[in-house]
Amino acid sequence: MPELPEVETVRMGLAKWVTGRTIAAVEVHHPRAIRRHLPGDAHFIAMLTGRTILDVSRRGKYLWLPLDSGDSVIAHLGMSGQLLMQPADAEDEKHLRVRFAFTDGGPQLRFVDQRTFGGLSVSEGGAELPDEIAHIARDPMDPLFDDAAFSARLRGRHTEIKRALLDQTLISGVGNIYADEALWRAMLHGTRPTDKLTRPAVSRLLAHVRDVLSEAIVAGGTSFDELYVNVNGESGYFDRSLNAYGREGEPCKRCGAIMRRESFMNRSSFSCPRCQPKPR
């Protein structure tokens, strides 16, 4: 499932393949693929056709492609979105939503999305940071991420630590998998109240978040199935390094206790009953 490491892997691939290329044609194959764009698909297409892509930027799980017009294309992969580079004569994917062809006739950029939780949109004048994603906090890999401010905001919240890690307005890029991994490393249960965490505990947790995200980027992300692949259709291999996520019934890699699964926010949380005791 695309979280920061998967989206960063896609960003790097896109930067290599589309920077400096000029869009010749755009096709929209599914209405839900274009988000928050009230003027309609025709306007979306008109704003992109003939424009040159200058760069590929990322904040948290969002990507945006600044154009030479000063506008940007925003992309979010949701649960199952893929941005693929494909030869112009390659067969259409079953869930092809948007196709970008380039003036050089080279590989096309295709947005493919089975569950349609992802989508593209255009931000007018949003080259620096699109307004549409201004509410998304900096991610912990961002050099300007403010550790002290994060700690203060986190400890000022009255909620559980895992909820806070998943709140993209507090810290972005962390999803269900890497939240569980960071909490396992920090030996904290996800329901620990944020307002009772000490500053050093938050600092340790943040270091574990950064470590696990960095290691996953090196591995090219986590792929459980074919839903997450890089722009060339290749899987990442961080699933081999997971210590918590998906390990219900298996021994904790630290203490040997049998890992548990708990239901939380309509999804699953995996933790060690001994290393990560529930609060109270």
Place this chain on the structure above:
DNA sequence: CGCGCCTCCTGTGTGC
């Protein structure tokens, strides 16, 4: 405004 729940979507796996 803070917090937490609901919903969107479709393919896969499981149990009867």
Place this chain on the structure above:
DNA sequence: TGCACACAGGAGGCGC
């Protein structure tokens, strides 16, 4: 063999 249903979950929106 076929059907029903749980499950995967990012994030906007809404109710309290």
